[in-house]
Amino acid sequence: MPDNHNLANAANAVHCAEQEHPSYLRHHFNTAAQQADASSFAMWLFLLTEVMFFGGLFTAYLVYRNWYYLAFVSGSHQLNVVWGTTNTLVLILSSFTMAMGVWCAETRRRRGLVLCLTLTFILGLGFLGIKTVEYKEKIEKHHVPGFHYSMQSFLDPEHDEAAKAAGDKPLTLDMARKTELYFSLYFLMTGMHALHMIIGIGILGFMIFRARAGAYTSGHVTFVENFGLYWHFVDIVWIYLFALLYLISRH
Amino acid sequence: MSTNTIVSLPDQTTARIPKDNYISRENGLLSWLLTSDHKRIAILYLISLSFFFFIGGALAGLIRLELLTPQTDLMATDTYNKVFTMHGVIMVFFFLVPSVPATLGNFLIPMMIGAKDLALPKVNLLSWYLYMAGGLLALYTMAVGGVDTGWTFTTPLSTHYVNTNVLTTGLAVFVAGFSSILTGLNFIVTIHKMRAPGMTWFRLPLFIWAHYAASILMVLATPVVAIAIVLVALERTIGIGVFDPTKGGDPLLFQHLFWFYSHPAVYIMILPGMGVISEVISTFSRKRVFGYTAVAFSSVAIAVFGFFVWAHHMFIMGISNYAVLIFSLLTMLVAVPSAIKIFNWTFTLYKGSITFETPMLYAFGFMGLFTIGGMTGVFLGSSGTDIHLTETYFIVAHFHFVMVGGMLMAFLSGIHFWWPKITGRMYPEKLSQLAAMVTFIGFNFTFFPQFILGTLGMPRRYASYPPEFQILNVFSTAGATILGVGYLLPVLYLVWSLRYGAIAGNNPWQATGLEWQTQSPPLTENFAVMPVMDHEAYDYEWLEGQQQTQKETEATSAG
Numbered sequence: 001m002p003d004n005h006n007l008a009n010a011a012n013a014v015h016c017a018e019q020e021h022p023s024y025l026r027h028h029f030n031t032a033a034q035q036a037d038a039s040s041f042a043m044w045l046f047l048l049t050e051v052m053f054f055g056g057l058f059t060a061y062l063v064y065r066n067w068y069y070l071a072f073v074s075g076s077h078q079l080n081v082v083w084g085t086t087n088t089l090v091l092i093l094s095s096f097t098m099a100m101g102v103w104c105a106e107t108r109r110r111r112g113l114v115l116c117l118t119l120t121f122i123l124g125l126g127f128l129g130i131k132t133v134e135y136k137e138k139i140e141k142h143h144v145p146g147f148h149y150s151m152q153s154f155l156d157p158e159h160d161e162a163a164k165a166a167g168d169k170p171l172t173l174d175m176a177r178k179t180e181l182y183f184s185l186y187f188l189m190t191g192m193h194a195l196h197m198i199i200g201i202g203i204l205g206f207m208i209f210r211a212r213a214g215a216y217t218s219g220h221v222t223f224v225e226n227f228g229l230y231w232h233f234v235d236i237v238w239i240y241l242f243a244l245l246y247l248i249s250r251h
Numbered sequence: 252m253s254t255n256t257i258v259s260l261p262d263q264t265t266a267r268i269p270k271d272n273y274i275s276r277e278n279g280l281l282s283w284l285l286t287s288d289h290k291r292i293a294i295l296y297l298i299s300l301s302f303f304f305f306i307g308g309a310l311a312g313l314i315r316l317e318l319l320t321p322q323t324d325l326m327a328t329d330t331y332n333k334v335f336t337m338h339g340v341i342m343v344f345f346f347l348v349p350s351v352p353a354t355l356g357n358f359l360i361p362m363m364i365g366a367k368d369l370a371l372p373k374v375n376l377l378s379w380y381l382y383m384a385g386g387l388l389a390l391y392t393m394a395v396g397g398v399d400t401g402w403t404f405t406t407p408l409s410t411h412y413v414n415t416n417v418l419t420t421g422l423a424v425f426v427a428g429f430s431s432i433l434t435g436l437n438f439i440v441t442i443h444k445m446r447a448p449g450m451t452w453f454r455l456p457l458f459i460w461a462h463y464a465a466s467i468l469m470v471l472a473t474p475v476v477a478i479a480i481v482l483v484a485l486e487r488t489i490g491i492g493v494f495d496p497t498k499g500g501d502p503l504l505f506q507h508l509f510w511f512y513s514h515p516a517v518y519i520m521i522l523p524g525m526g527v528i529s530e531v532i533s534t535f536s537r538k539r540v541f542g543y544t545a546v547a548f549s550s551v552a553i554a555v556f557g558f559f560v561w562a563h564h565m566f567i568m569g570i571s572n573y574a575v576l577i578f579s580l581l582t583m584l585v586a587v588p589s590a591i592k593i594f595n596w597t598f599t600l601y602k603g604s605i606t607f608e609t610p611m612l613y614a615f616g617f618m619g620l621f622t623i624g625g626m627t628g629v630f631l632g633s634s635g636t637d638i639h640l641t642e643t644y645f646i647v648a649h650f651h652f653v654m655v656g657g658m659l660m661a662f663l664s665g666i667h668f669w670w671p672k673i674t675g676r677m678y679p680e681k682l683s684q685l686a687a688m689v690t691f692i693g694f695n696f697t698f699f700p701q702f703i704l705g706t707l708g709m710p711r712r713y714a715s716y717p718p719e720f721q722i723l724n725v726f727s728t729a730g731a732t733i734l735g736v737g738y739l740l741p742v743l744y745l746v747w748s749l750r751y752g753a754i755a756g757n758n759p760w761q762a763t764g765l766e767w768q769t770q771s772p773p774l775t776e777n778f779a780v781m782p783v784m785d786h787e788a789y790d791y792e793w794l795e796g797q798q799q800t801q802k803e804t805e806a807t808s809a810g
Contacts, residue, residue, distance in 0.1 A: 027367065028361075028366065028367035028445075028776075029445075038370040039371075041444060042374075042437075045440065048470060052474035052475055055478075056479060056508050059508070063504065067499070145492060146491060147489075178499040180499075181499050181500060188482075
């Protein structure tokens with residue numbers, strides 16, 4: 001009996017939905033709520049695949065850090081914590097502006113939305129700018145694996161500013177070689193993260209364009225919400241990277 | 252062969268294919284290439300998959316031809332390496348992984364749950380384009396010289412020692428992987444959010460449960476192989492050292508990442524096939540699948556256990572003895588849900604009204620061959636016997652029993668079973684029964700000798716072998732020829748049936764699924780009236796009642 005009741009309810013809901021038919025409702029969905037539900041669920045699943053994608057790199061990091069602990073500590077000391085912290089703040093701030101953007105879309109504030117998306121866009125570019133400065137430092141010190149990699153900072157820490165400041169002891173030649181692995185993982189993980197940022201910034205540019213035309217402030221906010229989820233995910237990845245690459249060996 | 256049959260076709264003198272259906276609605280090449288209809292995308296996949304299957308098959312033919320004699324006479328050894336590598340890459344990534352899900356799954360999932368389409372139709376089309384991009388790239392690789400690492404891309408061979416097209420092949424697999432991820436994601440969202448009123452989780456056909464489990468694997472495992480391939484590419488181009496022992500990296504890490512995908516991938520391949528078998532066995536024994544809940548959860552259990560057994564591919568690769576012990580134990584565990592399925596299908600047959608139409612013959616083939624394939628998997632999962640048997644023809648025979656004997660049989664079973672629904676026409680029954688028998692006989696001739704060769708110690712992946720192994724290899728090659736005929740036959744008569752087959756009507760098999768309660772071929776929106784599921788899955792009494800009512804209404808309207 002309760003089953004039949006549910007059926008009647010469900011059939012009723014279907015009937016009601018056919019009466020209200022917003023223009024953005026795709027033909028194969030019954031209600032706008034079903035459509036919104038489906039696309040946000042799909043987005044969460046996509047983020048799950050992203051977790052697995054980064055998972056491979058985190059596994060590699062975990063294994064090699066345990067094997068070559070000293071190399072990974074000295075490698076970590078070469079990173080610039082000031083820039084790293086600044087970048088973390090920039091990214092968290094951009095997550096805030098993004099969240100405000102979603103709120104603006106939901107409450108149909110077109111100008112607010114455009115402002116928030118533009119701020120997020122600028123902050124994203126700022127992050128990449130700072131990252132470029134950091135990469136430049138690494139290139140100058142020949143810390144890029146595969147391209148004339150230099151172990152000087154680890155064999156002779158007395159003559160290296162960052163290593164001296166952290167109080168590094170000279171590594172044996174064998175262990176110093178393993179720092180190349182640290183920087184491989186550093187560039188891979190931050191590079192993969194930066195790639196996600198670049199894709200995100202590209203989509204943001206497109207969204208600003210569309211938001212000005214009022215595309216997201218007429219009740220159909222799924223795209224903005226889903227992009228928000230993506231942006232926060234990329235932000236969270238960075239927070240883990242910051243902790244694992246920059247902070248873990250500072251005391 | 253029994254003369255009993257459940258086939259009930261409409262009166263052929265008056266029956267017509269419905270004028271409005273998903274095939275006739277729009278015309279022209281672009282209406283197919285830009286479609287977002289899940290049924291048309293399924294057809295696109297079916298055509299392209301068959302194309303890749305026959306390329307992979309031709310390569311298999313070359314391998315068997317070379318192995319006819321102990322010497323290397325047909326091709327040079329490095330050509331042989333390329334041939335078996337391309338055979339593996341094409342068959343695994345461009346046939347087996349997408350085979351049932353992308354064709355039958357795409358076509359049937361929305362219909363079985365009573366939806367108009369998959370949740371993300373455009374993403375579905377994108378998956379097909381990604382699949383084609385990957386596939387064509389793989390063919391391009393083959394044309395410009397191929398790759399010879401084996402389909403496993405094992406490091407450091409793939410990163411340091413071979414000078415063939417590892418990068419482009421890797422890219423092809425990477426791109427096809429995203430096709431697979433998007434398909435799986437689409438299925439999960441559809442099954443969660445698009446079910447018709449009354450379609451509860453435990454009223455879903457077992458085909459859906461199997462696809463749900465396989466989709467979880469696609470979504471969670473595929474990204475890991477994607478990152479592994481990226482790392483191989485960077486190792487080859489820049490030399491980042493992650494897999495390079497001279498720089499402190501570990502080649503075993505690659506194998507962990509690779510098999511973390513590629514072991515679950517065998518369940519991505521087999522689970523949808525198991526879904527097909529559940530539908531077919533139930534329909535042709537006129538009984539609800541025995542232990543519905545157990546079969547449904549065994550699919551999920553296979554998906555979950557499937558994630559924790561990957562290192563059994565690495566028993567001789569230098570992992571610790573404790574890891575071997577644990578992974579060996581876990582490997583035994585995954586045999587349990589597979590056995591649950593086989594037992595439940597057998598109990599479904601028990602006291603059923605069994606008929607022997609082609610899909611059922613293929614399903615029987617599946618049950619027998621998959622069981623042999625699965626049981627020999629237990630030999631390989633036991634670390635002691637594995638050390639003797641791994642890297643021999645025993646392993647080749649094992650996975651071909653599971654993949655070809657199991658999955659391909661299931662694929663053909665499903666294609667025959669739903670062919671009337673997809674095209675609106677029947678295939679020729681006698682000829683297809685013959686094809687099923689030929690396939691079964693050819694298959695056993697091809698791969699059973701390889702079990703013996705393996706236990707005798709013939710290593711895999713060599714173009715030459717000691718002369719005492721020749722007789723069994725001749726058997727195997729002869730069997731492969733028969734098998735080839737068995738695969739060509741369906742292509743011929745299925746194409747023939749598109750024009751000359753009997754009109755099938757809505758429900759030629761008297762099956763219970765929602766997809767059978769609508770016209771064949773279906774409308775673009777699948778159902779004329781939104782279906783409501785008011786009965787359990789595989790409820791044959793409901794179907795009889797339904798048909799009774801229909802007859803009565805027809806009688807009253809005629810009178």
